[in-house]
Amino acid sequence: MPTAPPPAPPAPAGPADPLRAVAVGLLNLSGLGLGYALVRRWGLMAVCWIATAVLLVVALPADPDGVPGALLVGYLVLLLLAAAHGAAVGLRTRLSLLPGALVAAVLGLVLLAVPAGGAVLYDGARDEATEQMLLDRLDRADKLVAAAAERPFAASEADYRRALTAYDRLVKDHPGSRAAGHVPDRVRTYYATVAAPYTVKDYCGAVAPLKYLRTVPGSVARKTVGGLSGWPDDRLATSLYECGAASLAAGSSEWTTQFADLLSTFPKSSQAGEVEPAVKTRVDAAVKAVGGSEPCAAVQRLDSLATDVQELPGEEAGLSGALDKDAGRATASARTGAYACGVDQYRDGSYSEAVTTMNDFVKDNPHSGNAGRAKKIAIAAEVAETVPAAGKKLPTTASGGSISVTIKNDSPDDITVLYTGPVTGSLTLKACGSCSSYSLSSTLGLGFKPCSAGKNYPQKTIRLPVGTTYFVHKSRDDSGGSPASDTAKLRSGYLYTECAYTTNYTY
Incomplete structure (x- = not known):
């Protein structure tokens, strides 16, 4: 083959x-x-x-x-x-x-140009691949910012921080890249996005993000922020003022935090200069409200305003004197306004509160023209606590009358006798040394007649007008049991004896 x-x-x-x-x-x-x-x-x-x-x-x-x-x-x-x-x-x-x-x-x-040229071309292709990788990082950071904008700042702050870190690394690690060249524009968008609540005038909602933006220059390279370092300042000052002013007008206590931040952080700003006029306006409104339908609420607001205004740091802003004056006026108005509050409490049947309010008013304003009547109202309110019918009318400052009423003390304690009706007043009687408190059951019997044992009872005589007078007598030290009461309808031509006693029954 x-x-x-x-x-x-x-x-x-x-x-x-x-x-x-x-x-x-x-x-x-x-x-x-x-x-x-x-x-x-x-x-x-x-x-x-x-x-x-x-x-x-x-x-x-x-x-x-x-x-x-x-x-x-x-x-x-x-x-x-x-x-x-x-x-x-x-x-x-x-x-x-x-x-x-x-x-x-x-x-x-x-x-030999083949491998050499290939190496050059490959380096160029590698550089372009690196640029694309960096642009992808930039795009991911942009998407983080866009997604964070859809949520409240508290929930999105972490994403904002991650995006900022990505921008900063592009500038620091790849300063000559195309992606780094886009960072200044992206950071401007970043600032505007974080501060979006300010743009829509949600001033309270803008405070936290603007405070965050003020910390940004300290956490990234200077080139990353560029000229935006002071960008949040005026916006934050405006937000602190507007949020505080709205809270102040609404009666919320949060305004003190906002105004305190404003006065401490931007004491020389125009917004800080508006704090005292806003406070003064609010004090004026509260003072005026004392004469309105809710005087007690107005007094409470004045007390709160006085305390809060005193705590504002107005020294650096040059507002201490004016703020102290506003606080002093609020305090003085609250003290004098307590009279209107006590009257309102009395008329509403809040007798216990009226007693406290009027007694405090007399103590704080001993020389006030209303001090005398305030004492009468406090007495009448205390009587009305035991005898509600006594509180139907607001007592006057009238005194004296044509009818003689002798009041005796059939009690082992020093007692205070309170009375109200056409006139209102009080007196004290020393203890009856040979007397004792009565049991409740004995006071309910048909034959109960205090001051009838022929003893030498401590006594005082007062003169009252014709009409119904309500009496309450109680131990001066509140140790003699429950107050006793009596209702006397006084008529001309009679002499009356009122017997004060105490019972040992505790409600």
């Missing part, structure tokens, strides 16, 4: 030719094994092609991390070995495909 022809014998070795050796080595440096092709070493050429193909598969498409260092070093070592080996083979091996060693050497030099 026919047989295949024998393979062609290798080219005979010729004399050594250094130029040829250089040409083969240079052609192998291209990474394509072309030097091996000239000396017909096809297997070694295939190894070069495979190595280059592996490098391209790993390297493309370019990414910011580039080619693994070990692979790149291994490939370069392979190229150097191929160049050295090719040069050794080409030294004594005649060339094929090309007419001479000089042409091959020139071609080798030209083809």
Whole structure:
């Protein structure tokens, strides 16, 4: 059967030719094994092609991390070995495909541009990949800001901080990148987004985000913030004032926090200068309200205003004197307004509160023109606590009358006798040393007649007008049991005796 022809014998070795050796080595440096092709070493050429193909598969498409260092070093070592080996083979091996060693050497030099140009192009592609990666980071930060804007600041602050960190790192770590170049515009948008409540005049809601923005310059690079360092200041001052003024007008206690922050943080601002007029207006309104339908509420507001205004830090703003004056006026008006409050409490049947209010008024305003009547109202209110019918009319300052009423003390205690009706007053009687408190059951019997044992009872005589007078008598130290009461309808032409006693029954 026919047989295949024998393979062609290798080219005979010729004399050594250094130029040829250089040409083969240079052609192998291209990474394509072309030097091996000239000396017909096809297997070694295939190894070069495979190595280059592996490098391209790993390297493309370019990414910011580039080619693994070990692979790149291994490939370069392979190229150097191929160049050295090719040069050794080409030294004594005649060339094929090309007419001479000089042409091959020139071609080798030209083809060196292939790996060199590829490296340059690859570096450019890697740089672009890095830019795209940084732009992606920028885009993710932008999306964090946009998403955070849809939620209240307290819930989104963490996302705002993450976005700010991303912007800052772009500026610090990649200052020459396209992404870093976009950061100034993004940070302006960032500030406007965080401060969005201010834009829609939600001044109370704007305080926290604007305070946060004031901390930003201290946590990032100066280039990141640019000229925005002072951007929140005037907006925060306005928000603190407007929020505080709204809280003050609504009667909330939160205004003190807002105004205190404003006066401490921006004492020389125009907004700080508006604090005292706002406080004065509120004090004026509360003073006027004392004469309205709810005087007690107005007095309470004045007391609260006086305390709160005194705590405002007005020194740096130069407002201490004016604020102290406002606080003093609120205190004085609250004290004098207590009279109107006590009258209102009396008329509403809140007798216990009226007693306390009027007694405090007399103590705080002993020289007031209303002090005398306030004492009468306090007495009448205390009588009405035991005998509600006594509180139907507001007592006057009238005194005296045409009817003599002798009041005796049938009690083992010093007693106070309170009475109200056409006139109102009180008196005290010393204890009856031989007397004792009565049990409740004894006072309910038909034959109960205090002051009838013929004893030498301590007594005083007063003069009262015609009409119904309500009496209450009680131990001066509140240790003699429950107060006793009596209702006397006084008529002309009679002498009356009122017996004061106490019972040992406690309600």
